[in-house]
Every structure is written in C-alpha cells, then in structure tokens.
Amino acid sequence: MFVVKAEEAERIENPYGADVRVLLKRENVKVMLVTLNPGEALERHTTPVDAFIYIIKGKALVEVGEESEEAKKDVLVFLPKNTPHAVRNAGSLPLKFLVIKLG
Incomplete structure (x- = not known):
C-alpha cells in the first residue's frame, strides 16, 4: 500500500513561491x-504534457489559452x-x- 500524508509530502x-507538495511521482x-493564499497565483506558463487541476477548496480563476473560468x-x-x-486564488x-500531470 502506498500512503502519503499531504503535510509530510516533499x-x-x-518560481511562484506557492506551497506545492508532491503526492505521487511515477513514470507517466x-x-x-x-x-x-489570497492574492497568490501560478502565473501564465506552459507544460510539455497534458495536465488537469481539480479544486479541493476555495475559488480559483483559471486561464487556459484565451479563455478564463471561475472554478x-x-x-x-x-x-x-x-x-x-x-x-x-480568486x-x-x-x-x-490537485495538479495531475500525464506523461
């Protein structure tokens, strides 16, 4: 069994100074x-792989390409x-x- 406690994760x-914890890292x-925190953001950037974000708590303004949506x-x-x-953080x-990166 593989169990990770978020507060103990790496x-x-x-570059944004955000609290980012690695819960799982596998080949793909x-x-x-x-x-x-309020006022903080992951500023515009790209990744070389497909990814998803899943909101657990709070309110986000998410921009993808030229579109934006409150989530x-x-x-x-x-x-x-x-x-x-x-x-x-909106x-x-x-x-x-959660950020899930594939590939």
Whole structure:
C-alpha cells in the first residue's frame, strides 16, 4: 500500500513561491497538491504534457489559452500541453487544488 500524508509530502521549489507538495511521482503521472493564499497565483506558463487541476477548496480563476473560468470545489479543468495557462486564488480564503500531470 502506498500512503502519503499531504503535510509530510516533499515540498518543491517553484518560481511562484506557492506551497506545492508532491503526492505521487511515477513514470507517466505526477500528482501535486498546491495551496495558494489570497492574492497568490501560478502565473501564465506552459507544460510539455497534458495536465488537469481539480479544486479541493476555495475559488480559483483559471486561464487556459484565451479563455478564463471561475472554478470552485469539485471542478476539474483540463490543461492541454503547450497551452499557456494560469491559476489565481480568486477568493478570500486559501485555495487548494490537485495538479495531475500525464506523461
């Protein structure tokens, strides 16, 4: 059995200063837990693989390409590879979401 406690998971450095924890890292999938405090964001960037975000708590403004959408708890957003995207905390409480990278 493989069990990871989020508060004990490896924290990785990132250019945004966000709290990013690696929950699972395998050859073809990576799962991370991201916490953004009010006012924080993962600024526009691209990834070379398809990814998804799944909102656990809070309110996010998600940009994918030229589109933007507000996303709350229990919403999944697909992030196609090589497409600029950003995630901003759009609320007054911490935003928590999973990032699942494929490939």
